Amino acid sequence: MRPYPLAQSLNPDLPDVLLHMTGRHGERHSSLLSAIAEMSPASRLGSILDMRTLWASNTFDTWCPVVCFTQTTRRAMASLNGRRFDGVGIAFHVQPVFDEGGGPALYVRGDEYDELHGSPTLSVQARSRMVRYWPGARPAQDTDPPLPRSLSGISEWLHEREWRLPRPASVTGDWGWKFQPEHVAFVLVPNATVLQELITDLGQRRAANGTDHTWLKGVPVASIVGSEWVFKEGLDVAAWT
Structure with missing residues (x-):
């Protein structure tokens, strides 16, 4: 089967690029390699550009290693800069990520999550794209047994507009995605200081x-x-709205 190309420029709120951010705030999964965890965001980006490879890792509740992206707008990324992300990353055209088996995260209600996430009839890739969507809950009565984590814990991540590229061992032996130069749309750095760090690292x-x-x-x-991302003069970046 050969799928047709994805539609482009469907909506200003849906950019035709996917961002892979190399610095973010929050809890890290224990499977993240210490060598990567100890790098600065600029050094991680330098490593990605040098090797032209995104390494996959197991994140929360995935069945196999995945590479994560966000399909967010300039304005939304500006609002998350400094709070969720460090503003350092690399953007890819959406088509090659889709061609490699990537797709939008599958957001599933918490009261349906365990059944679907554990279903043996679904592929490892599909189950690894599932993200629990749930505000948390508590037992109806104080005497009721504790609720499972899928129901008791809070998980609301729609704002990340996540895409995942699963990389199970059956698909690749190196646990990563070797991208081509033409797959890259642009790189992101928040300021001149980080840009110089990236240049030095490279x-x-x-x-x-x-x-x-x-x-x-x-x-x-x-x-x-300020609150806007700007590009060097004369560069065509219409894909990122």
């Missing part, structure tokens, strides 16, 4: 590994000014 990697970074010369860079 220079050190090039000196150590001899990696060819010439493809990066044509990649647009977005930085935040």
Whole structure:
């Protein structure tokens, strides 16, 4: 089966790019490699650009490693900068992520979650894209038994507009996604200081590994000014609204 290409520019609220942020605030899953956890957001981005690879990892409730993205707008990302994310990341055109098996997260009510998430009739990939959507609950009576985590815990993450690219061992042996230069739409850095850190990091990697970074010369860079993301003059970034 060969799916047709995805429709583009459906709505200003649905960008045609997916962002992979390299710095975020909040709890980290225990499976995250310490070598990655200890890097700064700029160094993580430098590693991704140097190796042209996004490493997948097990996140909360996934059945296999996944690569996570967000399909968010400039305005929404600006509002999350400093609160949820550090404003450092890389944007990909949506089509190659879809072609590799990625798709929007499957948001499932908490009172339906355990049945679907544990269903053996669904693929590992489908179950790994499931995200529980639930405000939490408590037993009807004080004497009732405790509720399972799927019902008692709070999980409301619609604002992340998450996409997941599952990478089970049956699909890939390296637990990652090796992307091509043409898959990259732009990179994000919040300010000139982080940009210089990224440039220095890439220079050190090039000196150590001899990696060819010439493809990066044509990649647009977005930085935040006030509450808006702006791009270098003359760069075509119409895909990110």
